Amino acid sequence: xxxxxxxxxxxxxxxxxxxxxxxxxxxxxxxxxxxxxxxxxxxxxxxxxxxxxxxxxxxxxxxxxxxxxxxxxxxxxxxxxxxxxxxxxxxxxxxxxxxxxxxxxxxxxxxxxxxxxxxxxxxxxxxxxxxxxxxxxxxxxxxxxxxxxxxxxxxxxxxxxxxxxxxxxxxxxxxxxxxxxxxxxxxxxxxxxxxxxxxxxxxxxxxxxxxxxxxxxxxxxxxxxxxxxxxxxxxxxxxxxxxxxxxxxxxxxxxxxxxxxxxxxxxxxxxxxxxxxxxxxxxxxxxxxxxxxxxxxxxxxxxxxxxxxxxxxxxxxxxxxxxxxxxxxxxxxxxxxxxxxxxxxxxxxxxxxxxxxxxxxxxxxxxxxxxxxxxxxxxxxxxxxxxxxxxxxxxxxxxxxxxxxxxxxxxxxxxxxxxxxxxxxxxxxxxxxxxxxxxxxxxxxxxxxxxxxxxxxxxxxxxxxxxxxxxxxxxxxxxxxxxxxxxxxxxxx
RNA sequence: GGCAUCGUGGCCGAGUGGCUAGGCACAGCUCUGCAAAAGCUUGUACAGCGGUUCGAAUCCGCUCGAUGCCUCCA
Numbered sequence: 060x061x062x063x064x065x066x067x068x069x070x071x072x073x074x075x076x077x078x079x080x081x082x083x084x085x086x087x088x089x090x091x092x093x094x095x096x097x098x099x100x101x102x103x104x105x106x107x108x109x110x111x112x113x114x115x116x117x118x119x120x121x122x123x124x125x126x127x128x129x130x131x132x133x134x135x136x137x138x139x140x141x142x143x144x145x146x147x148x149x150x151x152x153x154x155x156x157x158x159x160x161x162x163x164x165x166x167x168x169x170x171x172x173x174x175x176x177x178x179x180x181x182x183x184x185x186x187x188x189x190x191x192x193x194x195x196x197x198x199x200x201x202x203x204x205x206x207x208x209x210x211x212x213x214x215x216x217x218x219x220x221x222x223x224x225x226x227x228x229x230x231x232x233x234x235x236x237x238x239x240x241x242x243x244x245x246x247x248x249x250x251x252x253x254x255x256x257x258x259x260x261x262x263x264x265x266x267x268x269x270x271x272x273x274x275x276x277x278x279x280x281x282x283x284x285x286x287x288x289x290x291x292x293x294x295x296x297x298x299x300x301x302x303x304x305x306x307x308x309x310x311x312x313x314x315x316x317x318x319x320x321x322x323x324x325x326x327x328x329x330x331x332x333x334x335x336x337x338x339x340x341x342x343x344x345x346x347x348x349x350x351x352x353x354x355x356x357x358x359x360x361x362x363x364x365x366x367x368x369x370x371x372x373x374x375x376x377x378x379x380x381x382x383x384x385x386x387x388x389x390x391x392x393x394x395x396x397x398x399x400x401x402x403x404x405x406x407x408x409x410x411x412x413x414x415x416x417x418x419x420x421x422x423x424x425x426x427x428x429x430x431x432x433x434x435x436x437x438x439x440x441x442x443x444x445x446x447x448x449x450x451x452x453x454x455x456x457x458x459x460x461x462x463x464x465x466x467x468x469x470x471x472x473x474x475x476x477x478x479x480x481x482x483x484x485x486x487x488x489x490x491x492x493x494x495x496x497x498x499x500x501x502x503x504x505x506x507x508x509x510x511x512x513x514x515x516x517x518x519x520x521x522x523x524x525x526x527x528x529x530x531x532x533x534x535x536x537x538x539x540x541x542x543x544x545x546x547x548x549x550x551x552x
Numbered sequence: 553g554g555c556a557u558c559g560u561g562g563c564c565g566a567g568u569g570g571c572u573a574g575g576c577a578c579a580g581c582u583c584u585g586c587a588a589a590a591g592c593u594u595g596u597a598c599a600g601c602g603g604u605u606c607g608a609a610u611c612c613g614c615u616c617g618a619u620g621c622c623u624c625c626a
Contacts, residue, residue: 093626094626095626096625096626097624097625097626102626103626105625105626106625106626107626108626109626110626112626113626149624231555234555234556234621234622235555235556236554236555236556236621236622237555240554240555241554241555241622243554285624306626307625307626308557308620308621308626309620309621309625309626310625310626311556311620311621312555312556312621312622313621313622313623314625336626337626338557338620338626339619339620339626340626341619341620344618344619345619346619346620346625346626347625347626348625349624349625350624350625351625380564383564383565383566383574383575384564384565384566385565385566387557388558388565388566389557389558389619389620390564390565391564393563393564395563395564395576395577396563396564396565396576397564398576398577399563399564399575399576399577400564400575400576401576402575402576402577403574403575403576404575406575407575409589437566443566443567445565445566445567445573445574445575446566446567446573446574448566448573448574448575449566449573449574449575450573450574451574452573452574452575453573453574456590456591459589459590459591460590460591462590463583463590463591465591518585521585523585523586526585527586527587530587530588531587534588539588539589540588540589541588541589541590542583542584542587542588542589543589543590544583548589550589
């Protein structure tokens, strides 16, 4: 059961920029934190990619037999629009726009987030904490940082003193930046009078009278700064130092850099052993973004109601499409690419269906053990799902050959292959066979059997006009007939 | 402007100093009443220019191009 003892996993650590052998801090246990969404609008597909990537990683850890505590937060306190004094809380802004309570906005989009992830077959995290539920913890961290002399209060707001921090720590080590360079390249900023240095960031912001989301603090009514919640929630549930911190590439700087700074300033310890970053999903070659409108929502893909794609695609196909690229690579969404993935997905699913029906023999032409290890090797190499999938298609080929009687498989190997296909496809990649559950009721199957029977009768009588009519009209309905050695089967597209 | 990543055959997308991932599309063949499905075969691609090397698409340098971050963003 404890597979991790025999499989050596390597992960790409953004902190070192290299692949490292994965060794959890506590043997057999993993603490993993992933930055969740800000719930002020619906999640778009780009957001989903990150969560799907880490879901796959979570699934693989579990499969390897680790006990994983997976924490993924909900940012419901909003972030400042910018660091300038006229900054406005995003959620409060949206609430005003929609004439509802801020927490109503939060509730609405949290529900949407959960519904969407469920469609993509994501496992729920172990803990899903909210920022507003951890205001006290955040205030405590601010106090500690002030005590250490690395933060200062100005007019009801508290800022992190990056220059001071950099004296004894290394600000910028995650993103490969140097503070001196950053200071030298500072853009012209306005209304920065409160901060000692433009690189300083807010730990606590004073709430203006019109600001709705506000909490009392030692520095007056206000709201927590942009990066603090993740530090508070990750260390609360995973400890001062934990194994994995993940998130989207775009959070590397400044968000994750600031998290490191806050944690090191308050505890003196580096908070995270392995930093993992999932890369962007692009649309038309550009990053998807809520603010620029260059995005597509999962519901639009599944319904087909959009101007980008020629047809609807199921959540499973979209997930498969994403799994065909490495999580650290930029992936561009296009109709052509999705179509190709859909066909591949269908072929894979059909092979899995056919696998169960294969006849067995006294020997195998397919080395299951070697194949299985190749699949694990792919996953062990920084979760290389594209390579894993290429091996899965290797199995597909063998399944089809066995089905045609050109190769054989033993009972034991067949069971093993069935088991491992399920493990890799369903348990680890998280890909479900969505077609299997659709339109396969007893009644429907009966009708199909009848039609296939009639067609074969016509063929036997060389009445090809009738047989082709049945076939063509079924094709028009999206039902494909497949004449095999042992009779005719069908699939629904 | 600074930092970072990337540029692979028609499309998508892996990858390693020498042994041509894979998916989709295309072509030929087998099968088929004809198709489809399935199988087999073929495609000598690694932005450009230099260099290191017995050998580089993979290492180094330069050029060009793209993207991300530097302001909220997965």
